Amino acid sequence: MCKELKIEFSHTLVSEIHVGKVEELLPTLLPEGRVVAVVDRNVRHLCDRLGVEELFVVDASEEAKTIDTAAKIWSCLVEKSADRNTFLLGIGGGITTDLVGFVAATYMRGIRFGLVPTTLLAQVDAAIGGKCGVNFGGYKNMIGCFAPARWVVCDVNLLSTLGHRELRSGMAEVIKTAILGDAALFALCEQNNIESLAGNDELFGEVVRRAAAVKCAVVQRDLLESGERKKLNLGHTLAHAIESLTREYTHGEAVAIGLAYVAAKSLNGGLLTQNDYQRIVAVLQHYDLPTSVDLPEDELWAAMGHDKKNKEGRIGWVLPTGIGELVISCQ
Numbered sequence: 419m420c421k422e423l424k425i426e427f428s429h430t431l432v433s434e435i436h437v438g439k440v441e442e443l444l445p446t447l448l449p450e451g452r453v454v455a456v457v458d459r460n461v462r463h464l465c466d467r468l469g470v471e472e473l474f475v476v477d478a479s480e481e482a483k484t485i486d487t488a489a490k491i492w493s494c495l496v497e498k499s500a501d502r503n504t505f506l507l508g509i510g511g512g513i514t515t516d517l518v519g520f521v522a523a524t525y526m527r528g529i530r531f532g533l534v535p536t537t538l539l540a541q542v543d544a545a546i547g548g549k550c551g552v553n554f555g556g557y558k559n560m561i562g563c564f565a566p567a568r569w570v571v572c573d574v575n576l577l578s579t580l581g582h583r584e585l586r587s588g589m590a591e592v593i594k595t596a597i598l599g600d601a602a603l604f605a606l607c608e609q610n611n612i613e614s615l616a617g618n619d620e621l622f623g624e625v626v627r628r629a630a631a632v633k634c635a636v637v638q639r640d641l642l643e644s645g646e647r648k649k650l651n652l653g654h655t656l657a658h659a660i661e662s663l664t665r666e667y668t669h670g671e672a673v674a675i676g677l678a679y680v681a682a683k684s685l686n687g688g689l690l691t692q693n694d695y696q697r698i699v700a701v702l703q704h705y706d707l708p709t710s711v712d713l714p715e716d717e718l719w720a721a722m723g724h725d726k727k728n729k730e731g732r733i734g735w736v737l738p739t740g741i742g743e744l745v746i747s748c749q
């Protein structure tokens with residue numbers, strides 16, 4: 419199975435997203451000439467398996483997603499005499515793909531790169547859309563740029579070594595994407611569970627492809643995040659606040675709580691039917707994701723006010739109005 423999606427950033431820069439077997443796709447996508455890989459330590463064996471030269475191993479954590487790590491990768495590129503024709507390959511989760519995009523965009527004013535995301539979250543979200551960067555000054559993704567990968571290869575087979583918690587967290591982003599743009603994907607999530615998806619590459623590939631397709635379509639209409647792309651932030655206003663206050667939750671779990679919260683907000687505002695509200699909460703719970711948080715409300719509101727995505731102290735909410743549709747509103 420290889421189903422290609424793409425985002426045209428300009429006439430000359432097109433980012434292709436392929437969902438299929440990495441061993442089959444990579445040989446057709448890698449350019450002639452030198453290829454070096456930056457790889458997440460937990461999937462380091464993939465360099466051998468894919469026959470690519472290992473340049474740098476990332477110990478993935480938010481603490482390591484820094485300009486210092488980027489500088490270490492720049493140093494390795496210099497040491498290995500990488501030039502403007504060198505192709506950089508990123509293999510790993512969102513931390514690795516964000517770092518690789520940033521390094522590739524800045525080394526020698528930009529070299530070509532491709533990504534093999536190895537977490538569900540990275541396959542449906544982080545590796546797609548050209549946003550990359552590092553954490554700085556205590557803030558996530560504070561330094562970065564838009565730099566699209568030439569291609570992204572999403573192989574669900576690579577997810578077989580991911581822990582259940584990581585998989586469930588990735589499903590929160592899949593469910594988010596389904597709510598904002600694909601009712602059929604939402605139904606697929608309802609009808610399946612982690613076990614049935616993880617045990618069926620064809621079906622799981624279809625879920626990843628559909629989620630990636632929604633992200634591609636939204637990004638294509640708003641390449642630089644000046645309007646519609648904010649939709650992708652569904653559930654993230656509260657999620658970012660939760661993540662800034664506690665490390666108890668993964669990003670996906672925080673997003674799940676955020677999704678349940680905006681669904682309730684929409685229900686209370688008369689924007690969402692009781693049935694759709696219940697479907698959203700039920701599907702999150704079906705994937706064992708949390709739908710509420712026990713943190714002081716004043717601290718959450720204060721944290722939400724500090725989110726860098728808000729303007730002039732106003733909290734931006736993205737609110738669902740149904741399964742597969744939503745409105746953006748402000749408070």
Ligand SMILES: NC(=O)c1ccc[n+]([C@@H]2O[C@H](COP(=O)([O-])OP(=O)(O)OC[C@H]3O[C@@H](n4cnc5c(N)ncnc54)[C@H](O)[C@@H]3O)[C@@H](O)[C@H]2O)c1
Nearest residue numbers: 460478511512513514536537539540543544549576579580
């Ligand atoms: N650029 C974007 O548009 C965008 C969008 C969403 C998230 N992000 C970023 O993505 C990052 C989170 O990404 P993530 O959730 O993939 O986290 P991650 O990269 O930290 O990976 C999660 C964990 O899984 C491990 N891992 C990765 N692949 C594995 C595999 N196949 N088997 C076993 N273990 C594996 C990693 O070593 C790590 O311990 C955040 O930094 C976030 O800011 C970026």
